[in-house]
Amino acid sequence: MxxxxxxxxxxxxxxxxxxxxxxxxxxxxxxxxxxxxxxxxxxxxxxxxxxxxxxxxxxxxxxxxxxxxxxxxxxxxxxxxxxxxxxxxxxxxxxxESTDYPITPKEHGTEFLMDHRHLWLRSNRQHAVMKIRNEIIRATYEFFNQEGFVKVDPPILTGSAPEGTSELFHTKYFEEDAYLSQSGQLYMEAAAMALGKVFSFGPTFRAEKSKTRRHLIEFWMIEPEMAFYEFDDNLEVQEQYVSFIVQSVLKNCQLELTRLGRDTSALEKITAPFPRITYDEALKFLHEKGFDDIKWGDDLGAPHETAIAESYDKPVFITHYPTSLKPFYMQPDADNEDVVLCADLIAPEGYGEIIGGSERIHNLELLEQRIKEHQLEPEAYKWYSELRKYGSVPHSGFGLGLERTVAWISGVEHVRETIPFPRLLNRLYP
Missing domain, CATH: 2.40.50.140 (Nucleic acid-binding proteins)
Known part of the structure; x- marks a missing residue:
């Protein structure tokens, strides 16, 4: 048998x-x-x-x-x-019979292993990481299906950019300009106006010339969008979702976590709710920790996020960033229009941001004003603006980066190990 x-x-x-x-x-x-x-x-x-x-x-x-x-x-x-x-x-x-298999039980350098990624995947360590990745994907579908979300697939080729074109891959779409998608969000907003609660799961592309252990050129995003959900509603879904996938990995991937030497006691603490601090509170904390160089209006870098995360044993939301730091579509705070109703979710143990999300602008005049301020082409966003013209409602959403989440949950240091064939700044092979 x-x-x-x-x-x-x-x-x-x-x-x-x-x-x-x-x-x-x-x-x-x-x-x-x-x-x-x-x-x-x-x-x-x-x-x-x-x-x-x-x-x-x-x-x-x-x-x-x-x-x-x-x-x-x-x-x-x-x-x-x-x-x-x-x-x-x-x-x-x-x-x-295999002959001269190149990856022997001895130690190999990273570049050698990356050149042989098609074979390195066979190792017990990479097998464990891929099984954890698969469990996170499986649990994602389970969570959103049981919560009444509809899976929608946004296009990968787009005619406009959610966050500007400076970090997008440009291509020709016959006689038109097109870009590889950096996010399905704008299309998911349209889907939410039709289906209520939706989510997508697919590849996204960022032409960001970064070599850090947290960045990939091609990565996968889970992007839910929800009609009639305001800012706090959005945060609750995020913390419930992240708690669900962590607990699912703990339940179904114990052997793989053990193989990777993961300290599961840290993961066992990941249950909703998560702590929340504002951008202003984050700056105050950082100044107390000796980060004197950062001032109001500056974005938070990896060292800042790590310092904040070290004070918590759960992921932490950093909310209400300055309007100037964030994309055009984010809803301003009614009490302080210098900040927007957004949040980044920072993972523990130095893994950085795993979710970015916000309440979206639902007022047509304000959205058109923001498009102009960001020097975007109004005609390219005509369809997006029309969502505010025909029965606009408050709505919110977020995007979770799969590879950073896999890295955090599995405890591996670099995101290049969390996707089968990573695309890095200087790597397109194999």
Missing amino acids: KTSITQAGSHVGEEVTIGAWLANKRSSGKIAFLQLRDGTGFIQGVIVKSEVGEDIFQKAKSLTQESSIYVTGVIKEDTRSPFGYEMDVKDLTVIH
Whole structure:
């Protein structure tokens, strides 16, 4: 009977066959230990010479790293294994013999591993990160479906830019100018006016020439938009959503978190509600911590966000940023028009901003004024402005960057490990 490694626990005491690759092996004169992977997980296969005979044992000893095989044997419980099971191998068949596999168990430099990303994905560490990424995606759909949101897919090719064109990839759309999307938000606002509560999940592109561990050129965003939701309503959805995905990873990815050495006690604290501080309060805190260089109207950088986050064991909202720092579509605070009803959600442990969101302007005259102030082309935003012309309502939304969130929850240092094939400033291969 064929099965997979992840299903091995359902076949204790039974003889099964698994298609696998050899990740590693060690052997003595009488016994060999095969580290096997099949994409669903990792298991150790134990092959004893006296039980299988000389031919099969020598075949096992001569196996090369990443050779593909069928292994047949009996599944046993093994409390020493993080997985909890191992296989007593009775027979094996070589499907394809791998030769000179470049990524050996020794240490390799980052650039070498990135050049071989198509193979590096096979390692147990990268496998764990990808499984956590998958769980976050699965939990995202579960959360928004159970909350009554409708999935909508905004276009990737756009004729205008939500936040200006300076950091967008330009292309030609036949005879017109077009851009790779930096956000689906404007289109999601239109969808919210039709469907109430919507969310999108797709790739976004930023032509930002940054080399930090937090930045990618191509990354994935979850972008909900909600009609009749005001500022505080928006923050509540964000903290409920983030709490949900963290708890889902804790529940369903314990083996992967253990493999990565993640301190899960820090994640166990991530439950709504989250602390909130204003931009003004953040500046006061930073000045008390010795950040004398930052003044009102300056954006917060990574060191500032990290210093603030270190004071909390949960993500923290920083709200009410200066209007001058934020895009044209954000609703001003009725009590202070110098700031807007927005919030950045800063992850703990130095991982920075994972969500940006705001209440959106719903007054047509104010939106048209903002478009003019930001020197944007009114005609390009005519359709967007019309959302305020025909039954405008207060509405809010946010965007969560998937890769930064994966990095934080899994505890890996750099976002390049959190997407299968990262696009970085100087990397388009493989």
